[in-house]
């Protein structure tokens with residue numbers, strides 16, 4: 001059924017389809033009986049709860065990766081589709097338009113996407129107001145919300161720590177955990193912040209603000225799949241040293257290796273982060289490496305190429321505590337969470 005719908009949706013621009021389908025879902029969810037029907041259709045069996053990160057209870061281990069609901073506009077709808085958690089953002093202090101369109105491309109032959117969105121978002125003020133309203137209205141919701149934070153394009157790297165601080169302080173009362181994003185390939189220079197000293201400055205600063213709070217929130221770091229073994233070792237050492245709560249592995253890759261999509265099509269598409277099936281193996285490798293090197297001491301959220309129950313199992317067996325989908329949602333459709341959870 002979704003395959004047929006997908007072949008129609010794939011005739012239109014990916015970004016237009018993204019917002020149109022989510023807005024249609026929003027409309028459907030605004031009517032009580034339709035919302036209950038959707039929930040009934042898509043809710044997975046509640047047989048796999050996970051408790052992790054300072055006692056956070058995830059009703060299931062399947063979440064939605066950052067960048068799908070950048071502005072926290074669709075939480076009720078995503079909850080209806082059964083997600084155990086949603087990572088909003090990447091949110092920056094000031095609103096940003098992002099890169100010029102088109103900036104999102106499908107690679108159907110590879111079950112992949114390439115994006116160079118460039119942290120388009122409404123800014124932390126607007127997102128905070130929206131999250132506050134959500135918390136007040138849905139105080140009984142079991143949906144865990146992660147806040148993925150970044151820096152504005154115009155902020156120089158030396159001052160990036162200030163942007164992370166602004167987002168952290170604003171969002172703190174309204175999200176359940178944080179993800180520090182220094183691994184997106186679409187903000188010039190951002191990935192240089194994965195270098196040990198730069199990272200240490202940002203993360204230590206956030207920990208210093210977080211720890212004395214009445215309700216400190218788990219802080220995770222999201223890493224790029226293109227890091228070398230030595231760079232991953234540095235990240236792990238730092239994570240242990242400053243008692244980071246977890247890692248998200250991994251963001252999109254700049255690699256274009258082993259794709260079926262033709263070189264000429266890739267050239268027309270141009271720069272951006274590749275996600276989906278081509279990322280699957282590398283992401284599992286990193287999860288496994290982190291888990292083995294730390295004896296499972298650092299919880300990992302796995303992201304990259306998860307489409308099916310087997311893909312999710314592969315990540316969990318590699319040592320992940322939770323998994324996130326993004327490209328899989330586009331290719332598999334709204335029943336993806338239910339399908340993955342059914343056979344876990």
Ligand SMILES: Cc1cc2nc3c(=O)[nH]c(=O)nc-3n(C[C@H](O)[C@H](O)[C@H](O)COP(=O)(O)O)c2cc1C
Nearest residue numbers: 065066067090115251275276303304305325326327
């Ligand atoms: C269009 C698009 C936008 C994204 N935006 C963000 C973002 O703002 N912040 C972030 O940390 N990751 C972002 N990502 C990366 C995803 O969260 C995820 O880590 C990556 O796509 C790998 O998972 P997948 O193979 O399931 O798609 C984005 C991915 C896509 C496809």
